[in-house]
Amino acid sequence: MVKDELKVGWSKIQLASRVAQDLEDGWFVNLGIGIPTLVADVIPEGREIILHSENGLLGLGPKPAPGEEDMDLVNAGKEPITLKPGGSFFSQSDSFAMIRGGHLDAAVLGAFQVSMYGDLASWKVPNDPLGRVGGAMDLTVGAKRVFLCMQHCTKKGESKIVEECTYPLTAPRCVDRIYTDLAVIDVTNDGLVVQELAPGVTFKYLQERTAAPLKDLADQLVKGESIQH
Amino acid sequence: MVKDELKVGWSKIQLASRVAQDLEDGWFVNLGIGIPTLVADVIPEGREIILHSENGLLGLGPKPAPGEEDMDLVNAGKEPITLKPGGSFFSQSDSFAMIRGGHLDAAVLGAFQVSMYGDLASWKVPNDPLGRVGGAMDLTVGAKRVFLCMQHCTKKGESKIVEECTYPLTAPRCVDRIYTDLAVIDVTNDGLVVQELAPGVTFKYLQERTAAPLKDLADQLVKGESIQH
Amino acid sequence: MIQKKFENIAKAVADIHDGATLLVGGFGGSGLPSHLIAALVEQGAKNLTVVSNNIGAVSDGVAALISNNQVKKIICSFPVGPHADDLIARLQNGAIELEISPQGTLAERIRAGGSGIPAFYTPTAAHTELGAGKETRVFNGRLHVLEYAITGDYAFIKGHRADRWGNLVYNKTQRNFNPVMATAARITIAEVDEIVEVGELDPENIATQSVYVHRLVKLVTLREEEVLANG
């Protein structure tokens, strides 16, 4: 049973579902590459969320059935997808006008690091001559809300939540909420406030795995402090 | 026969035809309001000139037959027109991206005044609190060639060609060629060079009606001077 | 479920506040959201800043708001026309402020507003009265002026067909300023001839995407009015 004890927290698909739960009916949302992409498959029934893909479409639908892939119908990760009724195609310049102009209700993105102030590092590891910025910087400055959806720690076990990012920034002060396999954490003017713990996760367990101070929502509410984001 | 002696020069439709003669096969051309609009009706046969209208179309065709007007298909003067096969519709921002980006081969425009340096005044009379700029400034800075098509003199008999414009400028140093009822005149680094005289017009007659010094193309060629525009 | 259709045009414009900035599409009468304008005349909001290309070309355009004393500032490229008399009178007595922007600069300023670009340089109007007093800069040996983005609290646009998500297609040159203005307002309200089922509009041919339209009003045709009147 040791194995089970180690597996606290949400699986990737549970994490995606937890994010999806917070996306409101009628929102326009961009999903980044990686775990965020899974969110498309777990939108609660009866809710219309219009997904945006930065290569130029609104109304992204589920993966096509095997054999029905169309390489002219792909998402930002270049994977075949489908278009929902009501969807539309447009150019990259129109797509980023939409992003930069503040028209998306939320962007759900991955991260290398996020600071306690909401600084995001997601496009480059230090000393890499390349980097893969893509649309990440535009999404973080443009979307009305930036949600991160990521593993709480790196494969080496290091906290991705830090006091100050040591990786090159995607944008400063841009993240509103962090969803990890362990918790849902809001970036507020009062610091990082834990909104929800995943099954089997205690506040102590979470803080031990987080390289920045966390506040407990319950404590905050008891103290009557205002939670803003 | 006195009346006939007074009627030297080109009629409006002859003037429009003279302009049309210089528009090359395959050119994209914007026609301004007034006499320039007539150019659409006298494009030489066998030549494909694609006309642009700044309210958002390429491929402007002739006026519709009476009774077939469509108020959703109008030109920049808000008059009903038709669309040629191969034509297209687009927004104002796309239309002016086309203009400002230098994609039109020529703009044929009217004028209040034009200076010997090619400065154009066409949007406002002095001390008018209003002015009607429309797309004139964008066309004059954006089109590859700016052709004027106008009466040589005002109704009061004043020369529209002047040493310096006294009316507010549309753009400085922008006019390449001036077509009037009396002559075709190029704006060159050497000044105004008369390329062609209308029937019955002598160089002396033209100079007397022009408030800026003119040069005769024949003289220029004899002197071996370079004509540039 | 997304449903942007308002059954009542009055409700669609009810919250427009005094002092709001309003973008109004159309080019003369073509693509003009004249029913929304009429509803706003009825609603009565005052001290509006109105951004629209033509003022005075038609009586049921922005001229109607001016005549009803609802406008304190106009930004346009073409403030003249057969119905400009009330504008001229109010300019003369100082009741209205007029800002003339060249048509392409006006369109680009609105696009910038919708695209998150706060300012850009353009060669248009350099060395002219309309560029006077503006910040300038030389690029590639040519003088340019710095122009600032325009955004609106509301945009009134006219479309041909829509779906309940807010996707729009236009009819011919009706398009003009409508798609660009749709992008630049906090609340974009579209009057359309027809509302079709989601999925009926060709996804390759949606000129204004659903994300830009917040409220839809379907124009009632004369035939439909008869049916309504006859109960």
Add this chain to the structure above:
Amino acid sequence: MIQKKFENIAKAVADIHDGATLLVGGFGGSGLPSHLIAALVEQGAKNLTVVSNNIGAVSDGVAALISNNQVKKIICSFPVGPHADDLIARLQNGAIELEISPQGTLAERIRAGGSGIPAFYTPTAAHTELGAGKETRVFNGRLHVLEYAITGDYAFIKGHRADRWGNLVYNKTQRNFNPVMATAARITIAEVDEIVEVGELDPENIATQSVYVHRLVKLVTLREEEVLANG
């Protein structure tokens, strides 16, 4: 009569000179003008500056020009992928210069190039390594960077259907960078699946207007190749 169709793809790229700036459409393999790229590999022009979003996603994209040592500078947003090894090697030995531009900034710089806007301000990349060294300015309390237009001597784009005037329509997300790049080059060359009669394309649905396309090449299908081969 206007006829932009070239019968021979080699002729369509023949005049591309050493040192030219080339815009290449596509997003990964979707909408990628891979036949034009192959023709340019054959043609051999060197010291190219290539502007394209993805480098290394597919082997028949810009990676082919890099591997053939035809590129001196890359401007892109995503220089990684399974076929980026030759790019990495040439960056390490200094044979290629790399400029990374955020994807939206890249698209907007190209749009600016096609639209006669020499420079604009954007919030993207402010306070980051990609904004470092750039001119900045505060608008509405927020830091912005000044970004400059990009234009090309040539653009390679991929379309679905065209007419001889040069009008283009695209297929789904094939559109991506193609319409914007088409506007920003002195000579735009499009490879298309089909060339139809003028008037067959829906005038409401032409995503790249005739004015932007200078040369057309129709891709020969496998079936047509068989027919040609068999006389």
